[in-house]
Amino acid sequence: MLARSTLGRVASQPKVLGAAPAGARNMATLREIELRLxxxxxIEKITKSMKMIASTKLAKAQRAMQAGKEYGIANSEVFNHAPAEQSGKRKLFIVVSSDxxxxxxxxxxxxxxxxxxxxxxDATFETDSPIMVIGDKSKAQLSRALPKNLVMTFNQIGRDIPTFADAAGVADLIMKSGVEYDSIAIVYNKFVSAISYEPAIVEVETADALKESAGFRAYEMEDDVTKDLAEFSLANAIFAALTEGHACEQSARRNAMDNASKNASDMINRLQMQYNRGRQAAITNELVDIITGDVPRSYIVFWTWVAHIRYVGASAL
Structure with missing residues (x-):
């Protein structure tokens, strides 16, 4: 009878140290916690590496942004000295993001x-005004919210630091798209500081609007000159928006990876504490069963060594 009771207790012992009792639900075993750790x-290693990469790219992006802003300032000077009159309400929105x-x-x-x-x-433009998106991320969002207004998208633009050639290519495709519009509005992220940004909208004049401007009518210019000037102004504005948006993206990525690394560190601490508590509880339960039960000496020696090995291995984590 004693041997049978002893064998019954031995059979009821968990096969793995720290395993959940039979019938227990939603209890993480030590092995599962170890895998989570x-x-x-x-993940923490990856987020820290991405944070370092984003920090390196941010310095380059800020230098490119300063150079790109010069193009935007030149556009503002031209339009301020020769303001154009709005002749229609169909406005083209160019949303600048990335992939x-x-x-x-x-x-x-x-x-x-x-x-x-x-x-x-707003009464200044029609609700069916067209939208063009640079970047797959905002494309996916606006295709659900405003699918009827979305007429053209661009991707693979500014995978590294945006260049004026990228902006000129986008402006050329817009001019050749055949989409009708009376004015252009570029929606982009404005760089405020290394930890903050805000959305902004900049207006760009079209060729027809420039022709009707009093400042441009004072000079005799051919139609091709006005058209080329409008396309060049659009490329300048897109380039300035691309470089500033790229700097905001690198800043936001660095902050996001920093927060992710901190969250991973907190989760590691919680899981490590849970693992230690579970290991100590499992060892204590097994020692209590060994001490209080009539167990052969060989079984006691075996589980004592198992507990010692588990303790040494857990302490090394």
Whole structure:
């Protein structure tokens, strides 16, 4: 009888140290916690590496942004000295984002600004005004919110630091698209500081609007000159928006990866504490069963060594 009771207790022992009791639900075993710790540590390494890369790219992006702003300032000077009169309400919206993710709400920022502008039902433009999107991220968001207004999208633009050639190519495709519009509005992210940004809208005059401007009518210019000037002004504005949006993206990615690394570190601490508590509880339960039960000496020696090995291995983590 004693041997049978002993064998019954031995059979009821968990096969793995720290395993959940039979019938227990939603209880993480030590093995599962150990696997989670390993996964979270790997994620922490990745997020820290991405943060370092984004910090390096941010310095280059800020230098490119300063150079790109010069193009935008030149446009503003021209339009301020020769303001154009609005002749229609059909406005073309160019939303500037990118194809990459893992950078917080940088893409949803311009998408929300575009949706907010259309939701306000401003009388200065028609509700069926066309939208063109640079970047796959905002394209996916606006295709659900404003599918009827979306007429053209661009991707693979500014995978690294945007160049004027990228902006000129986009402006050329817009001019040749055949989409009818009376004015142009570029929605982009404005760089405020290394930790903040805000959506902004800049207006760009079209060739027809420039022809009707009093400042341009004072000079005798051919139609091709005005058209080329309008296309060049559009390329300048897009280039300035691309460089500033790229700097905001790198800043947001660095901040997002920093927050992700901190969250991973907190999760590692919680899982490590849970693992230690589970290991100590499992060892204590097994020692209590060994001490209070009538167990052969060989069984006691075996589980004592198992507990010692588990303790040494857990302490090395």
């Amino acid at each position: 390993k996964s979270v540590r790997n 990459k993710g893992l950078c917080g709400g940088i893409h949803s920022s311009v998408s929300k600004q575009t949706r907010r502008t259309f939701a306000e039902k």
